[in-house]
Amino acid sequence: MAAAALERMIAGLGAAWPRGVAVAICAPDPEARGLYPVEEAAVARAVAGRRSEFAGGRRAARRALAALGHPPVAIPMAEDRSPVWPEGFVGSVSHCAAACIAVVARTEGFAALGVDIEPYDPLPEDLLPEIGSEAELAGVGPDRRLAGRQLFSAKEAAYKAQYPLSRTLFGFDGLRYDAGARALRFARPVPPFARGQAIPVSQWTGDGLCLSLSALTAA
Ligand SMILES: CC(C)(COP(=O)(O)OP(=O)(O)OC[C@H]1O[C@@H](n2cnc3c(N)ncnc32)[C@H](O)[C@@H]1OP(=O)(O)O)[C@@H](O)C(=O)NCCC(=O)NCCS
Known part of the structure; x- marks a missing residue:
């Protein structure tokens, strides 16, 4: 089960996981229990799978907040679909079919977080050109399609981490993988980020999962 595998993966990371970043994992909830009215309204017309993953993500988010001492609270969805965290906290949510993950931190330590969970399957060949150049894929690893999955994740x-600071939507060509620095760099200016500025991303694979975390520390 992916949720248990993900728990194991993170537990095994030890000091590689950034201090101050709380994480929680939940299974999707087909019954979408425990949503606050404002959250329920956000997915009232959504298909069953979306409701299920949204509910699992919100449950994980409340658990992560609780780990930092925050009482249960609604986490509304903004018009741009990003989650609205309580004052003093930053966070991020991701889900795949079998697991939902949320990461949360206090703003004293972190400016923004971005998380992504994917099945560690080869990305379909026809998607590769959209995700990155041949040079980027080669920099990630020798298996192009697995590299594509890792680059996508x-x-x-990184996109989720930069968004609360830039409020800018861009495509996959907006960030380029710099294999030497093992970082993603902005391909063009996205204020407040400069062209070439690096966004750190840590990535772990195993048990059929690919987990990526971008943690931007507070200035
Ligand atoms: C927002 C986006 C990144 C979500 O990724 P996804 O793989 O479809 O889905 P995930 O399960 O990983 O993440 C979904 C969560 O992302 C979060 N999210 C949505 N929009 C967001 C945004 N603008 N900023 C930060 N987080 C966002 C939400 O919490 C959402 O879950 P929820 O609706 O249950 O709260 C993606 O749909 C998207 O719009 N991408 C824009 C284009 C892009 O990726 N460019 C790459 C730049 S290099």
Whole structure:
């Protein structure tokens, strides 16, 4: 089961996981229990799978907040679909069919977080050109399609981390993988980020999962 595998993976990371970043994992909830009215309204017309993953993600988010001492609270969905965290906290949510993950931290330590969970399957060949260049894929690893999955996941995590600071939507060509620095860099200016500025992303694979975390520390 992916949720248990993900728990094991993170437990095994030890000091590689950033201090101050709380994490919680929940299974999707087909009954979508425990949503606050504002959250329920956000997915009232959504298909069953979306409701199920949204509910699992919100449950994980409340658990992660609780680990940092925050009482249960609604986490509304903004018009741009990003989660609205309580004052003093930053966070991020991701889900795949079998697991939902949330990461949360206090703003004293972190400016923004981005998380992505994917099945560690080869990405379909026809998606590769959209996700990255041949040079980027080669920099990630020798198996192009697995590299594509890893690059996709890393870019999604970095995109989620930068979004609360830039409020800018861009495509996969907006960030380029720099294999030497093992970082993603902005391909063009996205204020407040400069062209070439690096977004750190840590990535772990195993048990059929690919987990990416982008943690931007507070200045
Ligand atoms: C937002 C996006 C990154 C979500 O990724 P996904 O793989 O479809 O789905 P995930 O399960 O990993 O993440 C979904 C969660 O992302 C979060 N999210 C949505 N929009 C967001 C945004 N603008 N900023 C930060 N987080 C966002 C939400 O918490 C959402 O879950 P929820 O609706 O249950 O709360 C993706 O749909 C998207 O719009 N991408 C934009 C284009 C892009 O990725 N460019 C790459 C740049 S290099």
